[in-house]
Amino acid sequence: MTDTIFALSSGAPPAAIAVVRVSGPQALELLEALVGPLPDERRLSLRTLRAPGSGELLDRALVVWFAGERSVTGEALVELHLHGGRAVLDAVEAVLADMPGVRRARPGEFTWRAFRNGRLDLVQVESLSDLLRAETEAQRRAALAEEGLSGKVEQWRRALLHLSALVEAALDQSDEDDVPSDRTAIDALGAELIADLGRVLARPGAERLFDGVRVVFAGPPNSGKSSLINALAGREVAITSAIAGTTRDVIEAPVKLGGVAFVLTDTAGLRGAGSDPIERIGIERAERRIAEADLVVWMDETAEPHVRGDRLIRIHPRSDEPGREQAAGLLPVSAVTGEGLGALVALLVERAAQLLPRESELALSRRQREHLARCHEGLLQFRQEPDELIAAEHLRVARQALDDLTGRAGTEDLLDALFATFCIGK
Ligand SMILES: Nc1nc2c(ncn2[C@@H]2O[C@H](COP(=O)(O)OP(=O)(O)OP(=O)(O)O)[C@@H](O)[C@H]2O)c(=O)[nH]1
Ligand SMILES: [Mg+2]
Known part of the structure; x- marks a missing residue:
């Protein structure tokens, strides 16, 4: 069974408020053990937290929970908005760590779960990472604009799938002389995609910005x-x-x-x-x-x-x-x-x-640009290839490049490298 994880998600104590997040199958059970009957879902409620065994008072705090379908991690999620003193935090964390099946989260593990559960794709994870490390206004805007890439990639993916479907249909029909193949639609869609990708690729990258x-x-x-x-x-x-x-x-x-x-x-x-x-x-x-x-x-x-x-x-x-x-x-x-x-x-x-990329204009990281360039190249080859079977293969390569971009086909080492850049509690 998946572990239930917890971590301090706000800044280092002492602080006015310390937000501890708990995610996983036992999160709700754990909240109930601390505060008694659960408040309404997604409703910040003031509760008294007590240690489950001894009944010792831990803190009076705002607590909130989210069911898996509605949480960022895709799992049952609890947030404890504690008083941000070191001792309060230590006491609560000690109680959490004592519960069976519950452990401290590793860096980036909440985001990793969000990714694994399909809540975020890789481009969104990267945008989040950039937002967290943004120190200048320009970086902040670029990180927010980067989120738009995810939607754009999804559009391209759909267009590519449509294009592939048209090509497959044309392949099926090529034996039957009386059925005209949809060559014009294929050419138009291919040209449009190439131009669209080319425009985004031509912009300055995000490296200099960060x-x-x-x-x-x-x-x-x-x-x-x-x-x-x-x-x-x-x-x-x-x-x-x-x-x-x-x-x-x-x-x-x-x-x-x-x-x-x-x-x-x-x-x-x-x-x-x-x-x-x-x-x-x-x-x-x-x-x-x-x-x-x-x-x-x-x-x-x-x-x-x-x-x-x-x-x-x-x-x-x-x-x-x-x-x-x-x-x-x-x-x-x-x-x-x-x-x-x-x-x-x-x-x-x-x-x-x-x-630098223009303000709030989508800027690609090196990784993103490499995959997008591969997709672009695949499409260019597709357009130039007279043999329809080989052309279809170029299209498949282009689709694969987009899947690599969003992490649908993510390799483990890449994912490890990316998630390691996150802080604990994220
Ligand atoms: N009056 C005046 N003196 C300056 C100015 N800039 C630097 N200096 C002086 O010029 C001398 C050399 O300055 P540095 O900044 O060490 O010069 P540098 O180009 O780094 O020299 P190297 O490291 O040897 O190549 C020092 O004595 C500085 O105080 C300036 O704008 N006005
Ligand atoms: Mg000098």
Whole structure:
């Protein structure tokens, strides 16, 4: 029999309220043992909780229960809204853990049960995971929009099934010359699906949104890279000094600027001659980061930037200092006076916006994009394949890709990896 699981689903104690969730076949029995006769289903009710054996008073708390057909986990579910003190929680949890067949939940286990019982598909689970880890406004909106993917995938799946049915029918009829095959409908539906999937695939992915847009600060030693990163991050991320060659390794600082997640990367000052072997390794690393960056803040007024185009942001650093000629057209920025910092942030946010999914527009994760791309590819091959039997096989591959996307055909290791990212009580 399935275990009944419980966990604290709200934040760490002490808190005003601690919500303990219990899910599984014995959840209702357990609630009855704690509070006596059950209140109405889905009705938050004030009850006295007592330890089943001793009758000892545990807490007075709001309790609520849901039958399996209506709960998020698809099992009988109980919520105890306890006073959020550590001792209250300990006492109640000790009583729960003592009951036979009842144990503490593993991380993500409530969500895992919801998935197993068909309450959520994998895309919805991922959206939930993203929502829980969202730290910026943009991440929160993207996570909420991601939920819409599940419905979209279901539409595509139905359209694909319909398409397959048309193709099968055409195959059956191909022996009988007098029955025309439905080639026009098949072509139209195929083209529509390809276009629809293509549109979603063409959008920027969600990775940058959650992992942060990678901005590398590069320029000669002493140009003020580390000082500028410290000023933008509002904390001492890197050591700064008047000694040229202070920064040698790559230092990353995740920051939120203008509601967008960035990873600011400090690098060793770029110079050729005169640098020692360790500094040279630092410079090699800097060059690698520059090559991989989404954006590069180039802090050299004279030297030719190592990147071009949309990735490049040129500034005139240490702009407060007399004697440093302001190069024409470069944004003057000073880590000391704060001049130009706001303008630089605005520029970073503006450039980042081009790399990120548009607000509340559906953005795919790498995993989602891979499966969707496989589906798209299957459809393209289906359209080009003159042999109807082989074409039907391409369609099957496309359908399989969508099933992989929603987890209908989920492999265990993938599921383990995903659910392990959840916290206990979720
Ligand atoms: N006046 C003024 N001084 C600055 C500014 N930014 C940095 N400095 C000074 O310039 C020197 C070098 O600054 P860093 O931030 O260490 O320069 P860096 O580019 O990281 O140097 P390396 O790590 O050696 O490549 C330090 O003495 C800083 O105090 C600025 O905006 N204005
Ligand atoms: Mg430095």
